[in-house]
Amino acid sequence: MGGHFSRFLGRHLVCELHGISPGLLRDKELLRNILLRAAEASGSTVVGDYFYKFEGDMGVTGVVVVAESHLSIHTWPEYGYAAVDVFTCGTHTDPWRALELLRDELKPERVEVTEMTRGVLEQPQQLAERIGLLALGSQVDSRVAHPGVRHGLRGGAGAVLRED
């Protein structure tokens, strides 16, 4: 029965990169190249991308759509900050490898990562309801549930999708 608690579809790294050289954060083609290579490093298959450079000294916003979900970057050169998301699905991908490439290329002074599990298919409440331990309505989940947040600089793989 424990397997029900660990079934999910994807892993999503919410990454805060601080202390990056402002010049890098304004370079659209460089950032696109890095994000495309990061997607490959994670084991994902690129299906499309869209990058946009804001005017003058402002930053870049870009998304790489992969068959396994997406990678995105939004930069604020004035703060040396980039918001990066790496969301990949399937056991063949590892979003942490994408982040490693991004760190190597952008050389942030400080990195914060929150790993979210996405698409948790069985949750304790659902399981408990199913086996008759609770008599709660389905709305209960909406107020108390959370998509399995873990913090860390390098959190490892956690649970993997598996069929029972």
Added chain:
Amino acid sequence: MGGHFSRFLGRHLVCELHGISPGLLRDKELLRNILLRAAEASGSTVVGDYFYKFEGDMGVTGVVVVAESHLSIHTWPEYGYAAVDVFTCGTHTDPWRALELLRDELKPERVEVTEMTRGVLEQPQQLAERIGLLALGSQVDSRVAHPGVRHGLRGGAGAVLRED
């Protein structure tokens, strides 16, 4: 000094939508239309989008790039599940309005939302270091920090970006 703790650049809703009709989750044009309208509802300005339909009975993956960051959706019709992200910046946007539109259109049975604050420019450790309470290196943040996670079905605005 309290202002330092509440300065951040964006709000990011990590949304888990369960119990959606599979037919909706395979309809690329419908989902694109909904996500574009959701972007508008949040007060964001669309700069581009990319949507992709997987073969046969499989789902859709799509991203709307906005001047204020991005909205994304990845669907698994076989599980009635959609992973949605709404990441907007600036005090003129409200990502919860985008989510309201998505709920109205997709009618999920269950919604889980984690609100993340992105681009926190001052953190307790940094502030403490600056005023001399701690003598820790900058790497400390990397291990303990987290981008301000809050959970809830409707979390409201929380803190807003403000200059001191």
